[in-house]
Amino acid sequence: MQRRTGWSRRLALRAVLALGVVGCAESFPQTTLLPRGDFARMVDTLFRTTFWWAVAVFVLVEGALLIAIFRFRARPGAPAPKQFHGGTLLEVIWTVIPAFILSMIAVPTVQTIFRTSVSPAAPAVEVEVIGHQWWWEYRYPKLGVVTANELHVPVAQTVALKMWSADVIHSFWFPQVAAKRDVFPSSTNPKAKKYTPLWFTADSTGVYSGQCAEFCGIQHGRMGLRVIVDTPEQFAAWVSRQRVGSPLVNGGKLEPAADSALKADTVIAKGATAFVGAGCIACHAMVGTPLAGQLGMKGPNLSHVGSRLTIAAGMLENTPSNLARWLRDPQSVKQGSLMVLPRSLTEPEIATLVAYLRAHQ
Ligand code: CUA
Numbered sequence: 001m002q003r004r005t006g007w008s009r010r011l012a013l014r015a016v017l018a019l020g021v022v023g024c025a026e027s028f029p030q031t032t033l034l035p036r037g038d039f040a041r042m043v044d045t046l047f048r049t050t051f052w053w054a055v056a057v058f059v060l061v062e063g064a065l066l067i068a069i070f071r072f073r074a075r076p077g078a079p080a081p082k083q084f085h086g087g088t089l090l091e092v093i094w095t096v097i098p099a100f101i102l103s104m105i106a107v108p109t110v111q112t113i114f115r116t117s118v119s120p121a122a123p124a125v126e127v128e129v130i131g132h133q134w135w136w137e138y139r140y141p142k143l144g145v146v147t148a149n150e151l152h153v154p155v156a157q158t159v160a161l162k163m164w165s166a167d168v169i170h171s172f173w174f175p176q177v178a179a180k181r182d183v184f185p186s187s188t189n190p191k192a193k194k195y196t197p198l199w200f201t202a203d204s205t206g207v208y209s210g211q212c213a214e215f216c217g218i219q220h221g222r223m224g225l226r227v228i229v230d231t232p233e234q235f236a237a238w239v240s241r242q243r244v245g246s247p248l249v250n251g252g253k254l255e256p257a258a259d260s261a262l263k264a265d266t267v268i269a270k271g272a273t274a275f276v277g278a279g280c281i282a283c284h285a286m287v288g289t290p291l292a293g294q295l296g297m298k299g300p301n302l303s304h305v306g307s308r309l310t311i312a313a314g315m316l317e318n319t320p321s322n323l324a325r326w327l328r329d330p331q332s333v334k335q336g337s338l339m340v341l342p343r344s345l346t347e348p349e350i351a352t353l354v355a356y357l358r359a360h361q
Contacts, residue, residue, distance in 0.1 A: 029209035030175055036208065036229075037177030039116055039200040046112045050105050057101065116179065120199050123160035125153055129198075131163070131170030131183040133216060134223040134337065135300055135313040144249040145242040146285075148300030149313050150226045154235040155205045162195040168217065174210030174227045177202045182214055188296070202229040207309065218336040224314025238307075241361070245287030245303050252285070252293020262288040271356020274349050279342040287360065298338060306360045312337075323354045 028034060035041040072081070129151075130137040139146050153159045163172055164186040173180035178200035186194045202208075212223035230238060245254050254262070262268050272289055275281055281291055283299035292303065305311070308318050312334055316322040327350045330339040345353070 030211065032175040034176060036204045036206070037200045037202045039178035039198075040176055042112050042116055043179045046108055049108055053101055053105055117197075119197055120158045120160060122158075123199060124157035125159045127151065127153075127159065127161050128195075129161050129163040129172060129183065131165035131167070131172070131212070131216075133167050134212070134219040134334075136172070136212075136223070136225050137166075137300065139248065139295075140239070141248060143239050143243070144246050145239055146246050146248055146295065146301045147242060147304070148308075149224070149310065150228055150308050152228045152230055152235060152238050153202060154232045155202055155229050157232070158199060158201045161198040163198060164193060164195050169214050170212045170216050170223065171214035172196075172198065172210070172225075173213040174208050174225065176208045177227055177229070180213050202227070205229045205231055205234075209314070211314075219313075219334055222313060222315045222334060224310070226309060226314055228309075241307070242304055245292045247285060247293045247295045247301070254288065254292070259288070265359065267355045267359045270352055271359065274352045275356060278345055278349055278353065280353070282342070283338070302357065302360070304360050306358045320354050320358060323357055324350050327353055 032040070032044065032047070035044040125140065126142055128139040128141060130139070136149050136151075137146070138148065138151050161172070163181065163183040165183045166185070166188075168185060170183040171180055172183055178198060181196050181198045183196055184194060186192075206229055208227040208229065210225040210227060212220055212225075214220075216223065243249050244258050245252060262272075268288065272286075275286060275289055280286070280302075281289055283297055285291055285294045285297050285301045285303065287303035291297070306318075310316060311318050311322060312326060312330075315334065316326065326333055326339075327345055330337055330341065
């Protein structure tokens with residue numbers, strides 16, 4: 001008995017400590033409970049409504065159970081309880097109360113579904129989101145930007161996403177700002193294309209984590225994403241930088257000034273040669289290379305990759321050592337990824353390419 005008390009006390013202490021540690025964690029990058037956008041806030045309100053009804057049901061049901069257990073338990077010598085059959089009033093009560101509770105949950109649920117499905121009349125920013133095994137492509141047709149994995153949006157402005165998949169079903173999910181939407185394979189023919197819409201307005205600047213939320217193959221768990229909510233000034237600066245050499249601007253042709261600046265930079269000139277020589281250009285569009293203007297290439301567009309926070313779909317921080325690790329043996333970092341090298345790269349080639357990729361801010 002003594003030993004058992006000691007054991008359960010230790011267990012309770014550990015549970016309290018674990019709760020404390022979890023509660024003190026500084027950031028909750030993928031929480032649904034700290035909404036920072038209109039869509040997430042609507043979902044959060046619905047969750048809280050449902051939660052408090054569930055609490056009421058729990059307290060009532062468990063309370064009635066405890067009363068029944070302790071007040072009406074069998075006692076030695078007590079007579080058998082009165083037996084009766086049927087009870088219209090009781091039946092009506094326990095039909096009406098659950099029906100009422102369910103309607104209190106169903107009505108806001110249906111309202112939220114409709115509210116979050118109406119496309120805004122005039123979104124400030126429109127983005128085409130394309131799911132790939134295992135990364136995300138973003139195209140801003142009106143702004144002339146093509147990028148990957150990190151979605152930049154301005155704060156307090158409505159953003160409309162039109163999403164489709166180039167291969168299998170994915171699901172775009174970044175819970176702090178918006179909820180989850182499945183992304184379906186679609187014809188590449190623009191006229192026959194089927195999109196899943198998703199719109200949101202973020203209300204706080206910051207970097208929000210997201211994740212593919214539909215099993216889509218061996219690296220589904222590493223199909224991450226970031227949503228970077230910028231101030232309007234930061235966003236405008238980001239757009240003007242990304243437009244340089246974008247396939248959506250002048251067919252990807254560079255401005256003569258930018259072109260000569262790129263060619264004059266020795267890190268970039270040497271790197272561009274290595275980028276072509278190592279075969280990177282077979283899959284990746286890149287500003288300043290012959291295929292900069294190609295849309296729909298197999299791998300992410302690498303123009304301005306140096307300005308991204310992460311590589312490999314949010315898996316690794318964008319540091320020189322991580323870039324080198326990825327270039328050395330991508331399959332050991334992300335097994336099954338389409339990033340298969342035609343041949344092993346030499347260490348000097350890796351160093352040249354890392355400097356080149358880092359230089360493309
Ligand atoms: Cu894409 Cu899971």
